[in-house]
Amino acid sequence: MAYTGNIGQVLTNIGLQDLWLPFALFFVLSFVALQKSGVLGHKDEDAKKYNIVISLVISLLVVVPHIMGVYPPNSDPVNIVNAAIPNVAILLVAIVMFLILIGLFAGKSGWTESMSGFIVLISFIAIIWIFLRAAGYAQYGGAFWSFLDNSEVQAVIVIILIFTLIVWFVTKEPGEGHFGDGIKSFFEGLGKGGHGGH
Structure with a gap:
């Protein structure tokens, strides 16, 4: 050590x-x-x-x-990058792990055609948010956003997102490209299963 x-x-x-x-x-x-x-x-x-x-x-x-040391405290680009890059790396690892999980089930089914835009959009928003938090600008949201700084909350959010995406992929019908339709069919299937038990 x-x-x-x-x-x-x-x-x-x-x-x-x-x-x-x-x-x-x-x-x-x-x-x-x-x-x-x-x-x-x-x-x-x-x-x-x-x-x-x-x-x-x-x-x-x-x-x-x-x-x-001539930059203002919250406007130093080097400090902003040093604070943001680790979180961006975590996000990239989460995305790669999600792709690996989907690859295990999907094979060569071409799911990326319908999901790539969604993943890019979510990743773009998350990266912008990470850099805003690192620069201190997102702190103006006050206590409402402070819960996102909790690592446990962040982990839960990532798990929920990954689980939701997996559910969408597993439950979507061939040719079905809408994210909401897959979630809807999943819960409809649960409802039918519950009624069938009576």
Whole structure:
């Protein structure tokens, strides 16, 4: 444990979390965005050089003020990213586990055609919410939203969502692409089963 603690201290001292990782993240995201958008050209070799320089400048403009401590407390992008990324990673793990569970039952049934949009929408909303919470903006909701900070509540919500999606997939008829229809048929089946026992 002491050896592991020493490694962690060394990584902290060299600024791995506060300097190098944020710099690499912002640089890669900026460079990919510039390359894909083709603002400075798509096939021009000089455009790639310009994209590298611009990405480098953007990354330094984000990270250097953080190192110097000139950002306001709730407006430091590095702190926001450091606080949000672990929750985003948990969300990604939950989505991957859901896909694995569905894959065990679905095989190659093509369920993603009807569910991909829903998953993307929920993931987008969740990621936006995570970053708003990390930045402190979502705290204006007051005590009404504070229960979402409880890890047990978060786990229950994730379990309910995954269970609901699995129920929808298992109960939907072939060609049925609506999420609500699957849930409706599930509860209708429960009702028929209850009446059949009398």
